[in-house]
Amino acid sequence: MIGSIAFLSPWLLAGLATLPVLWWLLRAVPPAPGRRAFPGVRLLLGLKDPEKMPERTPWWLLLLRMLALAAAILAFSGPVLNPRPVGSSDPLLVLLDGGWGDAPGWTQRMDRVAAALDEAARDGRRVAVLAAAAPPQADGEIEWRAAPDWTERLAGLAPKSWSPDRAAWADWIDGRVGRFETLWLTDGITDGAEAHLAEALLAHGPVTLVRPRQTALALTPPRLEGGELVASALRADAEGERPVSVVALGPDPTGIERALGAADGSFASGETRVDLKIAMPMELRNRVGRVQLADGRSAAGVVLADDSVRRRKVGILSGEPGSEAQELVDPLHYLRTALEPFAEVIEAPLGEMLNTAPDVLILADVGNLGEAERSALLAWVEKGGLLVRFAGPRLAQSGAGQLEEDPLLPVRLRAGGRSIGGAMSWGAPRKLKPFPEGSPFAGLALPEDVDISSQVMAQPDPDLPARVMASLEDGTPLVTGKPVGDGRVVLFHVTASPDWSNLPLSGLFVEMLERLSQSAGGVTTETEALEGAIWTPEQVLDGFGELGPPSLVAGVPGERLAEGKPSAETPPGIYASGDRRVALNVMHDRDEIAPLASLPQGVVTETMDRPAEIRLGPWLIAAALVLLALDVFATLVVSGRLGRRFQYRGRRTAQAAVLLLSGLALGLAGQAKAQTAPGDDASALRAATQTVLAYVETGIPRVDQISAAGLRGLSKVLYDRTAIEPAEPVPVDIETDDISLYPFLYWPITDSQRPPSDAAVARINEFFRSGGMILFDTQDADLGGGGATTPNSRALQRVAARLDIPPLEPVPIDHVLTRTFYLLRDFPGRWTGSTVWVEASPGAEQVEGMPFRNLNDGVTPVVVGGNDWAAAWATSDNGAPMFPVGRGLAGENQREMALRFGINLIMYVMTGNYKSDQVHVPALLDRLGQ
Secondary structure, eight states: OOOTEEEEGGGGGGGGGGHHHHHHHOOOOOOOOOOOOOGGGGTTTTOOOOOOOOOHHHHHHHHHHHHHHHHHHHHOOOOEOOOOOOOOOOOEEEEEEHHHHSSSSSHHHHHHHHHHHHHHHHOOOOEEEEETTTOOOOOOOOEEHHHHHHHHHHHGGGOOOOOOHHHHHHHHHHHOOSSOEEEEEOBOOOOOOOHHHHHHTTTTTEEEEEESSSOOOOOOOEEEETEEEEEEEEEESSSSOOEEEEEEEEOOOTEEEEEEEEEEEEEEETSSEEEEEEOOOOOHHTTTEEESSSSOOOOOGEEEOOOOTSOOEEEEESSSOOEEEEEEEEOOHHHHHHHHTTTEEEEHHHHHHHHOOOOOOESSSSOOOHHHHHHHHHHHHTOEEEEEEOHHHHHHHOOOOSSOOOSSSSSOOSSOOEESTTTSSSSHHHHHHOOTSSTTTTOOOOOOOOOOEEEOOOOOTHHHHHHHEBBBSOOOOOEEEEETTTTTEEEEESSSSSTTGGGGHHHHHHHHHHHHHHHHTTTOOHHHHTTTSSEEEEEEEEETTTOOOSSSSOEEEEOOOOOOOOOOSSSSSSEETTTTEEEEOOTTTTOOOBBBBOTTEEEEEEEEEEEOOOEHHHHHHHHHHHHHHHHHHHHHHHHHTTSTEEEHHHHHHHHHHHHHHHHHHHHHHHHSSOOOOTTSSHHHHHHHHOOEEEEOOSHHHHHHHHHHHHHHHHHHHHHHSOOOOOOOOEEEEETTOOOOOOEEEEEOTTOOOOOOOOHHHHHHHHHTTOEEEEEEOSTTOOOOTOOOOOOHHHHHHHHHHHHHOOOOOOOOTTTTGGGGGOOOSSSSSSOOOOOOOEEEEOOOOBBBTTTSSSSSSSSSSSEEOOOOOOHHOOOOOOOOOOOOSSSSHHHHHHHHHHHHHHHHHHHHHHHTTTGSSGGGGHHHHHHHHO
């Protein structure tokens, strides 16, 4: 190697040593001719010969020839720019950080890993792929496999929603034995243990560290400042300016999640934190469910909103009018004081309060309600409202809930109530009993000075124990509740004032009301609110920041959740305990992120976007030929052969040289295989006269190569088995090329796929209307499943957002696509199990006596799936499959089914729905054995 250039055959460079000898030989002068006297020569004096023969070769012509020879020698020595290092025989460990910091550039990381696996396969090396975000197995060993085995597994890898534990992996690797080389793909963010991990890896062999071009951004939980929602964006690298945008998401009145607000900002050079202010009215702010980065999302780039930004709207109403002159005896004074720190308090008539859509309604000693008020209040509760009632003389004397169960009371009540501590009392005032597990108040500390002197009593009932949320030390219920529709009704069996107890004078009263308001759809992360309960995940964030159902995650103690550190056991998301919910985010208010610390000597550092390997031999050969062509012209000039006598011959020579140079340029442009660009006239003529399958270029070389090989393999099978004789498949640029001449486009979707421009959208829609079909392949095997999405499927949603695509449905069992050539029941590719979608046929009718519906209504313009069909169809130049499919005989059967699906698909494109005609039914029934 010389710098960034390597020579595959360096011994040929010895030919450069012959250049001085060639220089001397070319400068040699032929021997002088013998002299003979001949008088007739005088007749020739004065004549000029147009063809001159110089005495010596000019130096500049010699230099031209030397350069041509040197270029040829260099070309045959096999020079390569940015060569891949020659692999050793040691095993290769590919180590991914695998945490949230890898999510924004996950596709580039997988491409880098795939390139490393290809190199290892070429060198016959064993490989292991590990992710530092997954906890190491204490007694496990490194799983060395052949490189192709790991290639199959790459599609199933995904980043985790927590940070890698490099310290644990450093200790684990210290306990391994053997020599291996390491390729470490880092997220570029420090956790303080990267040096320890690097030292552990260096003890086993060379280490190459691959850094990202930009580290991932993160968000801290939003907070309220001056009525505005503020989120802080964090970055590790403080160099240069970097723009950042956030979006606040939440449900609209119909329950559909929408963007409720947004903010833009920019990191100044030297800054690692920037505050982004999202101005929204309280009504929208209370709907915010999460705030996330607009671009480059990850689990740390999404924060779930907590109670600090979702102030509850609480309406309070008393059955007894208050007095401004005597504030301390106002029945709502203690409620108002307890609620103001964390809620918007509304005081108005009941009807007006319901019109403001409050989260919580509190009725303090309200006895009887009018029928209209009862109906409106009950309807509000059933739709999800939280009704909190406090007892008092009015409620006790109203008789509500005494003779029959009242839907606006959680339990039936006894007449007369209970007085404790008076002359006719049952004893001394009672203390509170510790709150039971599952109660909204679980974990709250009980003050020793809280006494209950009077209360209304609950009627014994089989359902009573399940409705008790708090009780006295003798077991008497103090707070009860029950669900009503989607909402809940809660009753404090004491007053909201100090008349029956001193509970309203304690801090416990504030905490209990706050817990209740939080349970009205709220989330919190207060430590004291978590301890003493088991929390079960309801929704969790994946590494890409998508919120979805949990998988194999058990309940965790509140003490563990209070630590606030996401891990495999406690992934970030929303956790529930009883009626309470809490949000666990990756980042916290005062967190910072920083770049990797200095690593020990011996670690080789590379960037993620490593330059491609370029072979310089063809370019040097072309340069040598161009120099030799120039030598021809120079020789003609020096010898005088371009004079008037030879003008016509010189013109012909010049034309031949131009044609030679043009041929060289065309040959150089098509080094791999000559192919006409799809946008020129020749390509258009070929597409109009032949059947040409096309694929959409993604700009990712590996994906485009697979698409080309896949359509080439499918074309060969079509040629061998059907009457269709496809030409060589071609790539198309969806933004610039005319696609109207192609009957079929294969469009592989990657997570970096950009939405088409307006012009491309119009071109695609016209392609649909003219009868063309596009096969959208997300290549992700529907790994999201269960309604969740993958980065590729989200990219497909962006692509299809403005396309004129009809309603879709999974391929029905009687769809024509199942029988255009082969009888098929499913449509596997390299993967299987992904749902395949086609245009829905809601108007199709079932003809009596026929097994198939009448589907003779045209061809579906789109087919959508994720089984990676191109990889299953792909063949190399010698006809061998390029990628493994399944295992053993079952895998080859799956590949055959994939090819049959491709044949059915192209036959369907070319012939339409003719197989749905009733004339074919008898033959099909006979084939089906019916």
